[in-house]
Amino acid sequence: MSFETVLPYLIVLGKCVFAVAFVMQIVPLLIWGERKGAAYIQDRPGPNRADIMGIRAGGLVHTLNDVVKLVMKEDIVPQHVEKFYWALAPVIAMTVALVTFIVVPFGDTFMGVPLKVSDIDGGLLFVLAMTSLGVYGIMLAGWASNNKFSLLGGLRASAQMVSYELAMGLSAVVIFLGSGSLSLSVIAEQQALPLELGFISIPAFNWNVFSVPGAIAFILFWVAAFAETNRTPFDLPEGEAELVGGYHTEYSSLRFALFFMAEYANMIVASAVTATLFFGGYNVPFLNGETIRANADTLVALIGFGAVPVLLFFSALAWKRRNRPFYRAIAVDDIRHREPKFWTATWLGLAVVHAGVGVLGLSGIIGANGPTGIGPDTVAFVLQLTALALKVLLGCWIMIWVRWTLPRFRYDQLMNLGWRVMLPVALVNVFVAAVWIIVKESLFA
């Protein structure tokens, strides 16, 4: 077999690996973010003690510590569980979470290769189908654990997810009324068009959230995404105050880790889908793919040098955290004083790196082969991937923020919100969107 025959398969394989790696690389970051976020919201320093040979990396080593802990723990299989289904449940939870990401585009093209694993025609339906399958993992875990708390957790999860799926699907109807396609890559491409405001046209900013029905749909979709990922205030299936641990009470070691990672993978996928549907997906605001490729050098120089003051500002913020009451309370020679210094140094280092990138842009070697060469394509790829990653991380941060701010719903409140508020609003919103599209077409066409 020659290289040319194997190449397409290699490309597909590479994209699959990339998509899984993208999700799996953010998971440990999010676990760290969740802890530090909780700590910042409650004005405490958060995890900062785990270290490898004195290196603590601002608490990042804690996540590594968690992994080692979970791997080394004994894998307890209780006597009373239904073994096969009990073992199957965490696998389903994790698989479903990862598979959903394959329809999310993470860039336009790179050297002619479209940057999405699979461009399924009914991409949005695929996302909804996979989220609806996610409930099996939790339900099976609850049932197979053969104990009343787990069973209650499983029942709550299935009722909750079936209820909110409707609102989620109906709010997404608005998007495909507007775009005329269910494919996430088509939806993302359309958002690279200029935003027409009648008297002014903003390039590459035609995000779906910038319309009345789009904004309502976004709020509904985002709330439903919380419910589908079982995050607070919708985490009744876990409900540690009343259900011990809910569906994962009987799980330990890596089986528990699978459920734990699946939750974060679900958050990432939910954020990525929301970003793609409402916030332009991989599109960089004001810059569509062509603009980026044509002005690769200028952009790299601008972004490289432009990032330096921002990073210096972050560095100053990190330095200022030394004055928090906590740091003044601990002994002067305590090793925990290093953490603000570590972050100051990290941001400073990033500033230096960006200045270097800026110099690279000034040198003009990136676009030397014209706007279709590997240089401009790489710039476009990096910028678009960064745009998607930033949108995803922002979404995940909002989920963390909400978790540490809002208390849990009561079960009847949850059902009322889903069926009596969100479903009717979503239905009305579909009509609003239809009217909106007709009015817009008759006004601007």
Added chain:
Amino acid sequence: MTEAVLFYLFSLVAIVAGFSVVLARNPIASALSLVVCFFFLAADYVLLDAHFVAVIQILVYAGAIMVLFIFVIMLLNLRHDAPVPILELSRRGLVGMLIAGVLGTGLITALEALPVSAPAALPDGYGKVASVGTSIFSGAYLLPFEVVSVLLTVALVGAVVLAKREI
């Protein structure tokens, strides 16, 4: 060639899962086998270029209807403490077999009577969301589609009326 291999593979799994639905003693195992069966049927639909039907199959049957089935099984907490005898030939079983035999013969005769034509190339976009939508909403299927929607609404209202004693 690949398509044929995949077709037989998917169909085999679907049939095995189908048998498992009837033969499994554990109700949850039955329900899950049905989910597996739906999955591989969906895979067969994809091979037939019916992408929309495949996704809807998973979304509606595997994702919603079977979840409700399992929900009910879990609520009733049916376990295999009292296993249902499988091969007890009762009168009911015999009648069932008879009906199944008659239906099966009818189906096979009908299939054999179908005219066999050479495979034709599919039109562009066949089985995609857009073409399915066009044929439902602007073709001959508009009236049946709307009638079915009314039927579903009636069933929904009926279920609510039955479940709620006082409205």
